[in-house]
Amino acid sequence: MQLQQLRYFVAVADLRHFTRAADHEHVAQPSLSQQIRSLERELGAELFHRTRGNIALTDAGQALLPLARRMLADAESARLAVQETVQLRRGRVRLGAPPSLCASLVPDVLRAYRTRHPGVELLVGEDGSRDLVRTLVAGELDLALIITPQAGPAPGLAVTELLYEDLVLVSAPAASPAASPAAALVAGGGPARIEDLRGQPLVMFREGYDLRETTLAACRAAGFEPEFAVAGGEMDAVLGFVRAGLGPAVLPGMVAARSGLAVTPFAAPGIGRVIALARGAELPLSRAAAALHEVLLDHLAEAGRVGALPPGTRLLTGG
Numbered sequence: 060m061q062l063q064q065l066r067y068f069v070a071v072a073d074l075r076h077f078t079r080a081a082d083h084e085h086v087a088q089p090s091l092s093q094q095i096r097s098l099e100r101e102l103g104a105e106l107f108h109r110t111r112g113n114i115a116l117t118d119a120g121q122a123l124l125p126l127a128r129r130m131l132a133d134a135e136s137a138r139l140a141v142q143e144t145v146q147l148r149r150g151r152v153r154l155g156a157p158p159s160l161c162a163s164l165v166p167d168v169l170r171a172y173r174t175r176h177p178g179v180e181l182l183v184g185e186d187g188s189r190d191l192v193r194t195l196v197a198g199e200l201d202l203a204l205i206i207t208p209q210a211g212p213a214p215g216l217a218v219t220e221l222l223y224e225d226l227v228l229v230s231a232p233a234a235s236p237a238a239s240p241a242a243a244l245v246a247g248g249g250p251a252r253i254e255d256l257r258g259q260p261l262v263m264f265r266e267g268y269d270l271r272e273t274t275l276a277a278c279r280a281a282g283f284e285p286e287f288a289v290a291g292g293e294m295d296a297v298l299g300f301v302r303a304g305l306g307p308a309v310l311p312g313m314v315a316a317r318s319g320l321a322v323t324p325f326a327a328p329g330i331g332r333v334i335a336l337a338r339g340a341e342l343p344l345s346r347a348a349a350a351l352h353e354v355l356l357d358h359l360a361e362a363g364r365v366g367a368l369p370p371g372t373r374l375l376t377g378g
Contacts, residue, residue: 155203225371260288
Protein backbone atom coordinates (compact mmCIF):
# COMPACT_ATOMS: atom_id res chain seq x y z
CA MET A 60 0.00 0.00 0.00
CA GLN A 61 1.55 3.26 -1.16
CA LEU A 62 0.77 6.80 -0.06
CA GLN A 63 0.28 7.79 -3.67
CA GLN A 64 -2.41 5.13 -4.04
CA LEU A 65 -4.16 6.40 -0.92
CA ARG A 66 -4.06 9.99 -2.22
CA TYR A 67 -5.67 8.89 -5.49
CA PHE A 68 -8.30 6.89 -3.58
CA VAL A 69 -9.21 9.85 -1.36
CA ALA A 70 -9.39 12.17 -4.38
CA VAL A 71 -11.86 9.87 -6.16
CA ALA A 72 -13.86 9.41 -2.94
CA ASP A 73 -14.12 13.18 -2.52
CA LEU A 74 -14.84 14.09 -6.14
CA ARG A 75 -16.82 10.96 -7.08
CA HIS A 76 -15.24 11.08 -10.52
CA PHE A 77 -12.07 9.47 -11.86
CA THR A 78 -11.27 12.10 -14.49
CA ARG A 79 -11.75 15.05 -12.15
CA ALA A 80 -9.69 13.24 -9.49
CA ALA A 81 -6.90 12.69 -12.03
CA ASP A 82 -6.95 16.40 -12.94
CA HIS A 83 -6.85 17.31 -9.27
CA GLU A 84 -3.81 15.07 -8.70
CA HIS A 85 -2.12 16.20 -11.95
CA VAL A 86 -1.91 12.67 -13.32
CA ALA A 87 -3.30 10.94 -16.40
CA GLN A 88 -6.65 9.30 -15.73
CA PRO A 89 -5.51 5.80 -16.87
CA SER A 90 -2.57 5.96 -14.44
CA LEU A 91 -4.86 6.93 -11.56
CA SER A 92 -7.30 4.15 -12.38
CA GLN A 93 -4.45 1.64 -12.60
CA GLN A 94 -3.13 2.65 -9.17
CA ILE A 95 -6.54 2.26 -7.58
CA ARG A 96 -6.99 -1.15 -9.22
CA SER A 97 -3.61 -2.16 -7.81
CA LEU A 98 -4.70 -1.00 -4.35
CA GLU A 99 -7.92 -2.99 -4.60
CA ARG A 100 -5.99 -6.13 -5.59
CA GLU A 101 -3.66 -5.68 -2.63
CA LEU A 102 -6.57 -5.21 -0.23
CA GLY A 103 -8.65 -7.98 -1.80
CA ALA A 104 -11.79 -5.85 -2.16
CA GLU A 105 -13.32 -3.32 -4.52
CA LEU A 106 -13.38 0.19 -3.12
CA PHE A 107 -15.85 1.79 -5.57
CA HIS A 108 -19.09 0.86 -7.26
CA ARG A 109 -18.44 1.89 -10.84
CA THR A 110 -21.56 2.59 -12.86
CA ARG A 111 -21.85 4.95 -15.80
CA GLY A 112 -22.01 8.49 -14.45
CA ASN A 113 -22.01 7.36 -10.85
CA ILE A 114 -19.09 6.51 -8.54
CA ALA A 115 -19.90 5.39 -4.99
CA LEU A 116 -17.85 3.88 -2.16
CA THR A 117 -18.31 0.22 -1.34
CA ASP A 118 -18.44 -0.90 2.29
CA ALA A 119 -14.70 -1.61 2.03
CA GLY A 120 -14.15 1.88 0.63
CA GLN A 121 -16.17 3.41 3.48
CA ALA A 122 -14.00 1.53 6.01
CA LEU A 123 -10.76 2.58 4.33
CA LEU A 124 -11.56 6.29 3.83
CA PRO A 125 -11.05 7.60 7.42
CA LEU A 126 -7.94 5.44 7.81
CA ALA A 127 -6.53 6.71 4.53
CA ARG A 128 -7.16 10.33 5.56
CA ARG A 129 -5.36 9.73 8.86
CA MET A 130 -2.40 8.01 7.18
CA LEU A 131 -2.02 10.87 4.70
CA ALA A 132 -2.24 13.43 7.52
CA ASP A 133 0.41 11.56 9.51
CA ALA A 134 2.66 11.42 6.47
CA GLU A 135 2.30 15.17 5.95
CA SER A 136 3.05 15.80 9.62
CA ALA A 137 6.17 13.67 9.33
CA ARG A 138 7.26 15.55 6.19
CA LEU A 139 6.79 18.91 7.87
CA ALA A 140 8.59 17.78 11.04
CA VAL A 141 11.60 16.62 9.05
CA GLN A 142 11.58 19.77 6.92
CA GLU A 143 11.45 21.98 10.01
CA THR A 144 14.31 20.05 11.60
CA VAL A 145 16.44 20.30 8.47
CA GLN A 146 15.74 24.03 8.32
CA LEU A 147 16.42 24.30 12.10
CA ARG A 148 12.93 25.47 12.96
CA ARG A 149 12.76 22.44 15.24
CA GLY A 150 15.17 19.87 16.63
CA ARG A 151 17.20 19.13 19.74
CA VAL A 152 20.83 19.46 20.74
CA ARG A 153 22.43 17.98 23.87
CA LEU A 154 25.49 19.82 25.21
CA GLY A 155 27.63 18.79 28.15
CA ALA A 156 29.93 21.14 30.08
CA PRO A 157 31.68 21.37 33.46
CA PRO A 158 30.06 23.66 36.06
CA SER A 159 32.81 26.27 35.63
CA LEU A 160 31.95 26.66 31.93
CA CYS A 161 28.20 26.58 32.64
CA ALA A 162 28.91 29.61 34.85
CA SER A 163 30.98 31.47 32.25
CA LEU A 164 31.17 30.54 28.57
CA VAL A 165 28.06 28.43 28.01
CA PRO A 166 25.32 31.00 28.80
CA ASP A 167 26.62 33.46 26.21
CA VAL A 168 26.95 30.73 23.58
CA LEU A 169 23.45 29.39 24.21
CA ARG A 170 22.01 32.90 24.07
CA ALA A 171 23.61 33.43 20.64
CA TYR A 172 22.34 30.02 19.49
CA ARG A 173 18.83 30.70 20.76
CA THR A 174 18.76 33.98 18.87
CA ARG A 175 19.55 32.19 15.61
CA HIS A 176 17.48 29.05 16.17
CA PRO A 177 14.68 29.73 18.68
CA GLY A 178 12.76 26.56 17.79
CA VAL A 179 15.54 24.12 18.72
CA GLU A 180 15.35 22.50 22.15
CA LEU A 181 18.53 22.87 24.21
CA LEU A 182 19.46 20.24 26.78
CA VAL A 183 22.52 20.84 28.99
CA GLY A 184 24.31 18.18 31.02
CA GLU A 185 26.53 19.60 33.77
CA ASP A 186 29.30 17.30 35.02
CA GLY A 187 33.04 16.81 35.35
CA SER A 188 35.09 16.24 32.21
CA ARG A 189 35.69 12.53 32.82
CA ASP A 190 31.98 11.88 33.33
CA LEU A 191 31.12 13.99 30.29
CA VAL A 192 33.45 11.90 28.14
CA ARG A 193 31.74 8.71 29.31
CA THR A 194 28.32 10.21 28.62
CA LEU A 195 29.43 11.35 25.17
CA VAL A 196 30.83 7.90 24.30
CA ALA A 197 27.51 6.38 25.40
CA GLY A 198 25.73 8.55 22.84
CA GLU A 199 23.82 10.57 25.42
CA LEU A 200 25.32 13.91 24.34
CA ASP A 201 25.91 15.48 20.94
CA LEU A 202 28.77 17.77 22.02
CA ALA A 203 30.72 18.34 25.21
CA LEU A 204 33.07 21.05 26.40
CA ILE A 205 35.78 19.34 28.40
CA ILE A 206 39.02 20.20 30.17
CA THR A 207 42.13 18.48 28.86
CA PRO A 208 44.12 16.50 29.86
CA GLN A 209 41.99 15.97 32.99
CA ALA A 210 39.34 14.34 30.84
CA GLY A 211 41.78 11.50 30.16
CA PRO A 212 42.03 9.44 26.95
CA ALA A 213 39.04 9.74 24.68
CA PRO A 214 38.99 6.84 22.21
CA GLY A 215 36.23 7.19 19.66
CA LEU A 216 36.02 10.97 20.14
CA ALA A 217 37.13 13.89 18.03
CA VAL A 218 38.56 16.57 20.32
CA THR A 219 39.27 20.15 19.20
CA GLU A 220 41.20 22.46 21.53
CA LEU A 221 39.51 25.86 21.72
CA LEU A 222 40.91 28.01 24.52
CA TYR A 223 43.72 28.28 27.00
CA GLU A 224 42.49 29.85 30.24
CA ASP A 225 44.59 31.05 33.18
CA LEU A 226 43.51 30.10 36.67
CA VAL A 227 43.54 32.96 39.17
CA LEU A 228 43.27 33.49 42.90
CA VAL A 229 40.13 35.13 44.28
CA SER A 230 39.02 36.34 47.69
CA ALA A 231 36.41 38.61 49.24
CA PRO A 232 37.45 42.19 48.40
CA ALA A 233 39.51 43.93 51.08
CA ALA A 234 36.75 46.52 51.57
CA SER A 235 34.15 43.83 52.22
CA PRO A 236 33.06 43.19 55.82
CA ALA A 237 33.62 39.50 55.03
CA ALA A 238 37.22 40.02 53.92
CA SER A 239 39.62 37.55 55.49
CA PRO A 240 43.38 38.01 55.99
CA ALA A 241 43.72 36.28 52.63
CA ALA A 242 42.20 39.32 50.94
CA ALA A 243 45.51 41.13 51.31
CA LEU A 244 47.20 38.31 49.43
CA VAL A 245 44.81 38.75 46.51
CA ALA A 246 44.42 42.51 46.55
CA GLY A 247 48.07 43.41 47.01
CA GLY A 248 48.48 44.56 43.43
CA GLY A 249 51.14 42.12 42.23
CA PRO A 250 50.91 38.58 40.92
CA ALA A 251 50.55 35.76 43.43
CA ARG A 252 52.93 32.84 43.52
CA ILE A 253 51.86 29.24 44.02
CA GLU A 254 54.18 29.25 47.07
CA ASP A 255 52.02 32.00 48.62
CA LEU A 256 49.34 29.37 49.16
CA ARG A 257 51.55 27.41 51.56
CA GLY A 258 49.89 27.54 54.97
CA GLN A 259 46.94 29.51 53.59
CA PRO A 260 43.65 27.58 54.10
CA LEU A 261 41.79 27.46 50.78
CA VAL A 262 38.18 27.06 49.79
CA MET A 263 38.36 23.87 47.77
CA PHE A 264 36.08 22.08 45.33
CA ARG A 265 34.80 18.55 45.85
CA GLU A 266 36.84 15.49 44.95
CA GLY A 267 36.78 14.66 41.26
CA TYR A 268 36.43 18.31 40.27
CA ASP A 269 38.85 19.32 37.51
CA LEU A 270 39.81 22.54 39.31
CA ARG A 271 40.59 20.68 42.52
CA GLU A 272 42.93 18.29 40.72
CA THR A 273 44.72 21.14 38.91
CA THR A 274 45.19 23.15 42.11
CA LEU A 275 46.47 20.17 44.08
CA ALA A 276 48.90 19.28 41.31
CA ALA A 277 50.29 22.84 41.18
CA CYS A 278 50.78 22.97 44.97
CA ARG A 279 52.44 19.57 45.08
CA ALA A 280 54.74 20.55 42.22
CA ALA A 281 55.77 23.54 44.38
CA GLY A 282 56.62 21.15 47.21
CA PHE A 283 53.71 21.41 49.64
CA GLU A 284 50.27 20.00 50.40
CA PRO A 285 47.61 22.74 50.56
CA GLU A 286 45.40 23.30 53.58
CA PHE A 287 41.63 23.61 53.29
CA ALA A 288 39.40 26.07 55.13
CA VAL A 289 36.37 24.29 53.69
CA ALA A 290 36.20 21.63 51.00
CA GLY A 291 33.56 19.75 49.06
CA GLY A 292 31.66 22.46 47.21
CA GLU A 293 30.40 22.88 43.69
CA MET A 294 30.97 26.17 41.84
CA ASP A 295 28.12 28.17 43.40
CA ALA A 296 29.04 26.96 46.89
CA VAL A 297 32.73 27.81 46.45
CA LEU A 298 31.86 31.34 45.30
CA GLY A 299 29.57 31.75 48.29
CA PHE A 300 32.23 30.52 50.72
CA VAL A 301 34.78 32.93 49.29
CA ARG A 302 32.35 35.86 49.51
CA ALA A 303 31.72 34.90 53.14
CA GLY A 304 35.44 35.34 53.85
CA LEU A 305 36.20 31.68 54.58
CA GLY A 306 39.30 31.84 52.42
CA PRO A 307 40.60 32.31 48.88
CA ALA A 308 40.01 29.89 46.01
CA VAL A 309 41.59 29.12 42.67
CA LEU A 310 39.11 29.79 39.86
CA PRO A 311 39.12 29.99 36.06
CA GLY A 312 39.66 33.48 34.74
CA MET A 313 36.31 33.61 32.93
CA VAL A 314 34.41 32.72 36.12
CA ALA A 315 36.47 35.10 38.25
CA ALA A 316 35.79 37.99 35.86
CA ARG A 317 32.05 37.64 36.55
CA SER A 318 32.30 36.92 40.27
CA GLY A 319 32.67 40.39 41.78
CA LEU A 320 35.53 39.04 43.91
CA ALA A 321 39.05 40.41 44.27
CA VAL A 322 41.17 38.77 41.58
CA THR A 323 44.90 38.46 41.00
CA PRO A 324 46.81 36.35 38.47
CA PHE A 325 49.55 33.93 39.34
CA ALA A 326 53.11 34.84 38.48
CA ALA A 327 54.68 33.07 35.51
CA PRO A 328 54.56 30.25 34.66
CA GLY A 329 51.20 30.30 36.46
CA ILE A 330 48.60 27.58 36.17
CA GLY A 331 45.92 27.16 33.56
CA ARG A 332 43.78 24.76 31.64
CA VAL A 333 42.83 23.91 28.07
CA ILE A 334 39.16 23.92 27.09
CA ALA A 335 38.25 21.60 24.22
CA LEU A 336 35.15 20.58 22.31
CA ALA A 337 34.53 16.84 22.01
CA ARG A 338 32.15 14.88 19.78
CA GLY A 339 31.77 11.33 18.55
CA ALA A 340 34.36 10.66 15.85
CA GLU A 341 32.26 8.20 13.86
CA LEU A 342 28.74 9.65 13.97
CA PRO A 343 27.86 12.76 11.94
CA LEU A 344 26.45 15.68 13.91
CA SER A 345 22.79 16.50 13.55
CA ARG A 346 22.08 19.82 11.87
CA ALA A 347 21.12 21.30 15.24
CA ALA A 348 24.39 20.15 16.85
CA ALA A 349 26.46 21.27 13.85
CA ALA A 350 24.83 24.69 14.12
CA LEU A 351 25.76 24.88 17.82
CA HIS A 352 29.36 23.99 16.93
CA GLU A 353 29.35 26.85 14.42
CA VAL A 354 27.83 29.32 16.89
CA LEU A 355 30.42 28.39 19.53
CA LEU A 356 33.34 28.99 17.17
CA ASP A 357 31.80 32.24 15.92
CA HIS A 358 31.30 33.44 19.49
CA LEU A 359 34.89 32.71 20.47
CA ALA A 360 36.27 34.30 17.31
CA GLU A 361 34.24 37.46 17.90
CA ALA A 362 35.21 37.59 21.59
CA GLY A 363 38.86 37.32 20.60
CA ARG A 364 38.49 39.96 17.89
CA VAL A 365 36.90 42.59 20.15
CA GLY A 366 39.07 41.80 23.17
CA ALA A 367 36.19 40.43 25.25
CA LEU A 368 38.17 37.46 26.61
CA PRO A 369 39.55 37.95 30.16
CA PRO A 370 43.30 38.48 30.57
CA GLY A 371 45.14 35.19 30.36
CA THR A 372 42.51 33.59 28.11
CA ARG A 373 43.50 33.06 24.49
CA LEU A 374 42.20 31.25 21.46
CA LEU A 375 44.12 28.19 20.31
CA THR A 376 44.84 27.48 16.68
CA GLY A 377 42.75 24.29 16.87
CA GLY A 378 39.65 26.38 17.62
